[in-house]
Amino acid sequence: MLITRLTAAALLIFLATLSAGCGGGGSGNNPANPPVSPQPEPELPPEPDPVAELPLSADEHWDEAKTAARFLQQTTFGPTEDSVLAVLNQGQDDWLQEQLNTPATLHLPLLDERFESLGWEATPSPEIDDADGYYRDLQRSDIWWEVVLRSPDQLRQRVAFALSQILVISNVSDVLYNDTRGIASYQDMLAEHAFGNYRDLLEAVTLHPMMGEYLSMVRNEKANAEHNIRPDENYAREVMQLFSIGLVELNLDGTAKTDAQGQPIPSYDQETIKAFARVFTGWNFATTNIWWEWTSDAIGEALPMKAYQAIHDTESKALLNGTVLPAGQTAEQDMTGAMDNLFNHPNVGPFISKQLIQRLVTSNPSPAYVERVASVFNNNGFGVRGDLQAVVRTILTDIEARSGHVLAPDSFGKLREPILQIANVWRTFPAEGTAVYNEDESAVVGKRIRYLGSDRKLGQRPYGSFSVFNFYRPGYSHPGTIRNQNLLSPEFQIHTESTMVAKTNSLTEAIYWRDKDADWVQAQRAGYNWDIHPPAIDVSAEKSIAGDAAALIDRLNLLLCAGQIPNDARQLLIENIDALPFGENNDYSRMLRVQEAAGVIAASAYFALQR
Template sequence: MEKSGSFRGVVAALGMMLAVSATAQVEPSRRPDRMFHQGFERVDAGPFNDADAARFLAQASFGATTADIQRLRQLGYAGWLAEQQSLPMTRELEYLDWVASTGEPVYQNARVEAWWLGALGGPDPAVPTRLHGDQLRQRVAFALSEIFVISKLSGAVSGQVRSMSQYYDMLAQHAFGNYRDLLEAVTLHPAMGHYLSMFKNRKPDLVANIRPDENYAREILQLFSIGLVQLNADGTPQLAGGQPLPTYGQTVVRGFAHVFTGWNWKNCYQGNSWDWEFCEPGPNGAYWLEPMEPVADYHDTQGPETDGSGLAYKQLLDYPGVALPSGRLYAGGTARSDLQAALDNIFHHPNVGPFLARQLIQRLVTSNPTPAYVGRVAAVFANNGSGVRGDLGAVVRAILLDREARYGLYSEPDRFGKVREPLLRLTHLRRALDARAGNGRFFDWNPEFDFAQAPLASPSVFNFFKPDYSPPGELAGQGMVAPELQIHAESQITAQANALGSQVFWGYVGQTFADETNILINSTRDTALAENPAALVERYDLLFLSGQMSPWLRERLVAYLQTITANSVPEYRRQRVHEALYLILNSPEYAVQK
């Protein structure tokens, strides 16, 4: 096959579609069929068909496969969620250690390999008999990595590949745990300590012109927990005079900055004294993998504020029911006790539930959840049914089994859904087509060059896109957001289409010039099916669009594929497979996950 002809299908298909449209007497619908999807069934009773299963997996995994659809149909939603939460966890750090044991240097490319193992699943290159299937945990960890951001683009952590992988493992470890434990693990991880400069943050020293760094204090509040404005229980902003009420001011930021002082490597205690400046991260960087520990001499035990009695304190969050009097943390605590009090102060703030619920819903299900949906999930965060606050496992189940998640496409057809993240389009293709490399590994180029995304590689602590981003135009006019469109610039869209085309047309099993390191899709699996274009389109409608392909698109795809025959292309079946994949993956209908 000539390379110049690998993308000819786009132009040809567009021409065929226009021709069919011009001759059609009745314009077919551009919406999916609503029949049998009115949502009268009990939400957690399904899935009732393969399409429902595929749609659930689009939200709960890195992409549906035929095997996963069958397993979900067998277990049901509740059974599948329970099984997923009990599966052994895929650990990036274990993979990096195996790579190092082969004598290879461990750089960022090895970390990306480890991420692909979790995203695609399947046999472990180190132990082929070990199968990785913890899709839900890994998908939630990816969502958390876009909230609790660290990035290889920061010089503070870019060289610490093992620490970054362990940070991601930490997110996966806590994906179904308690948010309070996750918040503490994030706070004390050396990768986060370096990324947001809490590491070696010192108490004030006016003579040396030293003041506590406020970086982590701001981000833990703004991005990791409560946001900038007071929220109602359903995530809508509280207003006063028509304006949102702020959650905190500079005094609170300063108070938390003074709390987050005195933390250093684990091994800074030497004999009977503390070595603040010159203690090291340990042999082979061992303490990049251990939570930071406090050094008492460098923690501010007082606070920057004083009350009417002259007592010093650190001003934390003040809200109804706050445990600390007026949110004040008075002098006399240690670095560890102050940290515990401060994280508890954040954890019990009423904003945390709706703030986190909305962001996780956006990452997994829909960009514009209704307030009722946010409120239901936030209520589970507040109480998992057993009196426990912050149970993330219960929150994830509530998100995926909510009526809006399962039937929102039909109850809110013009608002429901989310633009697919660029990187997740590639994971979806590779999982659906059983992609593997000949050597069983997952070597890849840096995905951010073609997809503007890669794991732990966002351009800033604000992630690849902001949760409230609303592109100018119709969406903004309707008060809707589309976070992922913030990175869908014209150049990125072109690069993504080309990269997907390269994978489809050139990165497949049987390609003569591929070597054992290339990740190849198994398009051969579907070549027999391609004898019948309608059956092939039906298969890909299920795997990629969860059975939601419109009659308009289906009619045009089938008509175009029928023009690819043995008379025009020797390997016409394979060509039909590749053209179908490429056109579907770049179609507007696929671009929005419904």
């Protein structure tokens, strides 16, 4: 079902949404305080009955359900029936704490198991460089999708996805094209540190061989005038500009500090870059034996790099804010000093906090929101700096996160990037996956979420950015009304006319004719070298209520749009669905109603926007 086939009512909806006291004291034996007779314990109010079914718009829990769904848009890859009910019954605070306590679902062990199940070597040496490397990366992509759609650690995986767009690597780059295990390892590193300390994360990123290859720090040598060698400045520049302090000095609220002429104050200069470049000399893959050895084995690409002291620059180095690393230090000592110097710069709190707010909650957090979160980054209340668990909790529980759509309706929220939109569809209608066949036409055991080529369909794919600057910049402002109002709109940088149409077609393709109960869907399969095939989905819950158009629209409104479709648009949708022929015992008519309702909603701005 392409956008060109949407009904007239659907197009009307789509176009319309785009313009849119207690005290105490002792008694003793003092006559003035005679002994008090024991009183019965007050009876606590009974626990409320658990909410067992998703509320409809007329139900008493509808507003609570909408609040829960909004919360889940910010904390997961999309609300599901089970997750909405979990938040309703546990409460947001308890659900959030449970998520913060849930350990990471690791991609690399699952990838190695997948390789072995296919009869492939899990850790080849050297790593596969020919066409088979592409097939190996298909497995990595399948696992990424399967984990983010189904894993219990939804918040951790969502934060890891946000971090992957700040601390960027990409296998679009030739140097990482076939580093399949390394990419999975990098993903796991982000997930494991997502609720840890940013200082530890920054060093783990710096020493990860995928970052070493991507930004050319691996095998970076100290200066040698005789051989015309100078330390590579690539990582030194990006670790400051993108991963820690940014280009200009910041106030705690994320606004730029200015000089006497009103100009932003640069946070570093070329001499600082040169000094950090000298810090980052002498590091190579963990599995090398001599400095000149180049290795691309699949084990080494998932282990932290190791130091070669003879190749490291041991002269003194002047870093940020007057810090000087003394001469004669080892590579490890210089690394520790440099990481501490970056981490303790006052810019890091507001710089990283604002970007995490943008990725999880809203493109335009107020300076006060940024300051509240940055203050927690600087001190979690127990004297600890960089506590990401405290930062994430503060971001998600802040008054702007919870009530921004009411407090600032004209500026709060964000365009949901394509990955989050398609993931929401596949979580709302649990994606079963698709059958995949081997080169010899034998069936692979199990079904796969085969969507490596999502950049062609959606304009975005995990670990597929075209540069270290991510798919879009955090400071991007779309020309026209958004820019004229001095607002930011990062995701709009990839929301071009062509990608908007392609993405809408992909969303409707993910819904139409994908019912897992249909014989033709069960018969479909993806060939050995296919990089994309929309999975079968489970719409049985929606088909069971398809005869009640209002109930169907309310369910989809809640799970796909967090209940933000207004009454006039809701009524138009109900009338559109009621106009379709329906037979009580006709599964085909039920399926058509679900497809029409879900397809129209997925094409609307109510689905595209996270408010």
